[in-house]
Amino acid sequence: MADFTAFGFVKWLHLLSLAMGGGAMMVILVLVGLEESRPDLQGLTSLLWKRTAAWGLRVAVLAGIVLLSMRLRAGDHPFDAKYLHWKLALVLLLLLCSEMSARSLARSKRGLPLLAFMFFLLVTFVSVNHEAFGMVHRHLTTGSALSGAVEQGSDSGN
Ligand code: HEM
Numbered sequence: 001m002a003d004f005t006a007f008g009f010v011k012w013l014h015l016l017s018l019a020m021g022g023g024a025m026m027v028i029l030v031l032v033g034l035e036e037s038r039p040d041l042q043g044l045t046s047l048l049w050k051r052t053a054a055w056g057l058r059v060a061v062l063a064g065i066v067l068l069s070m071r072l073r074a075g076d077h078p079f080d081a082k083y084l085h086w087k088l089a090l091v092l093l094l095l096l097c098s099e100m101s102a103r104s105l106a107r108s109k110r111g112l113p114l115l116a117f118m119f120f121l122l123v124t125f126v127s128v129n130h131e132a133f134g135m136v137h138r139h140l141t142t143g144s145a146l147s148g149a150v151e152q153g154s155d156s157g158n
Contacts, residue, residue, distance in 0.1 A: 007070055014063035018124070021056025021098075025117045028053060032110050046106040049098075049113065057098050057120075061091065083133035087126050094119035 028045045035041045071078045078084055097116035104112040126133070 007067065010063050010066050010070065014060055014067060017056045017059035017063060019056075021053050021060055022117075022120050022124070024048065024052035024056055025113065025120060028105070029110070029113060029117060032105070032108075032113075036108065043106060045113075046102045049105055050102040053113075053116075054098055054102065057095065061095060064091070080136050080138060081130060081133065082136055083126050083130035086133065087123060087130075090119055090123045090126065094123055 028048050031041075031045050031048070035045055068078060094116060097112050097119060101113040101116050104110070
């Protein structure tokens with residue numbers, strides 16, 4: 001029988017909300033142009049960002065934090081993977097841009113939502129290609145310190 005796990009369920013929620021947030025961002029960025037030529041549509045993109053893109057991201061970040069804490073509680077060392085450090089820094093920038101985008105769209109400015117979308121693409125790229133970033137050399141450092149001590153010992157012996 002299929003073996004469903006809580007981790008798998010939360011990961012599905014993480015990806016689903018990302019699809020919702022990222023998809024909404026793309027549609028909104030297309031609609032910005034339309035909004036400029038149609039005064040009756042003024043305020044539409046700002047409202048859409050507030051209700052869809054911003055919420056999709058918030059739920060994704062929440063689910064991400066739950067995933068991370070589940071791995072930590074299971075005794076795993078997720079921070080040994082270098083990509084996670086980059087990812088969390090980029091997520092912070094993405095969240096900042098996203099939270100300010102609705103107000104920016106209400107003033108017909110599209111710089112921040114475009115920047116948010118760029119950070120969104122970067123975070124997904126880093127997450128999917130995480131293996132390329134390698135690991136923090138925790139054990140290697142211990143190893144080299146030990147070998148340093150051994151070398152010192154042999155030096156004093158001479
Ligand atoms: C505080 C925020 C976040 C945290 C702590 C977080 C953490 C995680 C964790 C623990 C996983 C599961 C990795 C595994 O299978 O072991 C994951 C998967 C993933 N996350 Fe996030 N995430 C966050 C936000 C985001 C955001 C904002 C995006 C995209 C814009 C994103 C994109 C992805 C993708 C694409 C995967 C699937 C990667 C794969 O398994 O190949 N995450 N995330």
